[in-house]
Amino acid sequence: xxxxxxxxxxxxxxxxxxxxxxxxxxxxxxxxxxxxxxxxxxxxxxxxxxxxxxxxxxxxxxxxxxxxxxxxxxxxxxxxxxxxxxxxxxxxxxxxxxxxxxxxxxxxxxxxxxxxxxxxxxxxxxxxxxxxxxxxxxxxxxxxxxxxxxxxxxxxxxxxxxxxxxxxxxxxxxxxxxxxxxxxxxxxxxx
Amino acid sequence: xxxxxxxxxxxxxxxxxxxxxxxxxxxxxxxxxxxxxxxxxxxxxxxxxxxxxxxxxxxxxxxxxxxxxxxxxxxxxxxxxxxxxxxxxxxxxxxxxxxxxxxxxxxxxxxxxxxxxxxxxxxxxxxxxxxxxxxxxxxxxxxxxxxxxxxxxxxxxxxxxxxxxxxxxxxxxxxxxxxxxxxxxxxxxxx
DNA sequence: GCAATTATTTAACATTTGTTAAAGGATGCC
DNA sequence: GGCATCCTTTAACAAATGTTAAATAATTGC
Numbered sequence: 001x002x003x004x005x006x007x008x009x010x011x012x013x014x015x016x017x018x019x020x021x022x023x024x025x026x027x028x029x030x031x032x033x034x035x036x037x038x039x040x041x042x043x044x045x046x047x048x049x050x051x052x053x054x055x056x057x058x059x060x061x062x063x064x065x066x067x068x069x070x071x072x073x074x075x076x077x078x079x080x081x082x083x084x085x086x087x088x089x090x091x092x093x094x095x096x097x098x099x100x101x102x103x104x105x106x107x108x109x110x111x112x113x114x115x116x117x118x119x120x121x122x123x124x125x126x127x128x129x130x131x132x133x134x135x136x137x138x139x140x141x142x143x144x145x146x147x148x149x150x151x152x153x154x155x156x157x158x159x160x161x162x163x164x165x166x167x168x169x170x171x172x173x174x175x176x177x178x179x180x181x182x183x184x185x186x187x188x189x190x191x
Numbered sequence: 192x193x194x195x196x197x198x199x200x201x202x203x204x205x206x207x208x209x210x211x212x213x214x215x216x217x218x219x220x221x222x223x224x225x226x227x228x229x230x231x232x233x234x235x236x237x238x239x240x241x242x243x244x245x246x247x248x249x250x251x252x253x254x255x256x257x258x259x260x261x262x263x264x265x266x267x268x269x270x271x272x273x274x275x276x277x278x279x280x281x282x283x284x285x286x287x288x289x290x291x292x293x294x295x296x297x298x299x300x301x302x303x304x305x306x307x308x309x310x311x312x313x314x315x316x317x318x319x320x321x322x323x324x325x326x327x328x329x330x331x332x333x334x335x336x337x338x339x340x341x342x343x344x345x346x347x348x349x350x351x352x353x354x355x356x357x358x359x360x361x362x363x364x365x366x367x368x369x370x371x372x373x374x375x376x377x378x379x380x381x382x
Numbered sequence: 383g384c385a386a387t388t389a390t391t392t393a394a395c396a397t398t399t400g401t402t403a404a405a406g407g408a409t410g411c412c
Numbered sequence: 413g414g415c416a417t418c419c420t421t422t423a424a425c426a427a428a429t430g431t432t433a434a435a436t437a438a439t440t441g442c
Contacts, residue, residue, distance in 0.1 A: 118316070131322040135325055141333060
């Protein structure tokens with residue numbers, strides 16, 4: 001279904017423009033899969049060996065603590081789902097990634113992806129560029145935790161990703177912002 | 192001075208093993224530079240166009256807020272100094288990186304590095320792998336801020352990088368851990 | 383070696399955030 | 413449509429951390 005893939009290929013090219021041939025290699029390796037809401041895409045108990053593009057749906061990554069879950073990532077349409085820890089170390093990771101809505105995903109196996117990286121320099125550089133962008137985003141969030149109050153972080157998220165607030169339960173948003181749900185409720189009650 | 196470079200080449204290979212020829216290309220591109228303590232290696236006002244390996248010394252990356260500095264990274268021997276934001280976006284970044292001791296660095300210009308990435312697939316994959324590892328470390332720190340108390344984070348840092356505590360003023364450590372210096376003093380006074 | 387600066391600790395108090403519990407809303411399932 | 417479940421808010425109190433300021437300790441520059 002080409003229409004579904006168009007936003008994803010556009011996203012791929014926006015990360016790092018690929019020659020048509022190499023873009024095609026990547027796209028041809030994609031397999032369409034659908035999962036219901038609440039499906040665990042990646043879990044801590046096994047090595048995950050796919051990278052997923054989200055064509056439709058919303059996902060969250062979280063860790064399990066003693067008596068809490070920490071949500072540290074959200075992905076929406078055209079975002080990439082990847083358990084870095086599991087994928088990079090080839091060991092079961094610390095994170096779970098679940099769908100919060102019924103989803104349509106396109107995936108490529110780690111084996112196929114690695115083969116592309118090993119044999120096509122533009123794809124290798126695409127992979128590098130993708131991770132670089134993820135790193136910047138993560139670093140900015142880490143820094144923001146220190147610079148900005150929980151209230152400011154909420155207002156920013158609201159401004160940057162209003163759709164997220166509409167699609168995701170507030171308890172996950174609270175965790176993502178690094179506060180408890182009670183604190184988030186207080187923030188939302190301000191003014 | 193080959194002895195100085197040995198730990199750095201070992202580190203390079205530990206990130207992603209490189210064929211001798213490509214390792215040599217990278218090493219041959221390195222230029223030895225020395226800077227005194229307190230030298231700003233990377234600053235927010237200009238685009239930085241080098242990647243540095245630390246042969247000797249210790250560095251910290253920080254951002255400027257209204258009335259505070261936030262330290263978010265430390266690098267020691269064999270670590271790589273890179274302003275992701277500046278380097279990736281080719282715009283002045285948000286971070287300053289300074290030496291906390293007199294330092295010996297080996298650097299490669301961004302131009303040369305990009306040329307290596309464009310022409311040598313193993314170097315492109317090396318660059319990808321390096322960023323992946325940085326991403327995992329950053330992600331873990333973000334998650335730990337939520338899972339663990341300031342005291343636990345301090346104890347962990349003490350266990351993982353005892354040398355850091357000896358070489359770096361506590362005010363920077365406090366900032367790195369995400370607390371004020373007063374709080375860190377309290378933590379250290381426990382027991 | 384001394385003065386000046388910088389780093390660290392301590393104290394008192396203010397503020398923020400967490401914890402627990404309960405109540406009210408919303409949603410989904412049959 | 414109604415029951416059960418989950419989500420969200422609110423309240424009261426506890427704990428952690430921030431703020432300000434002062435005292436001490438360590439370091440640096442001359």
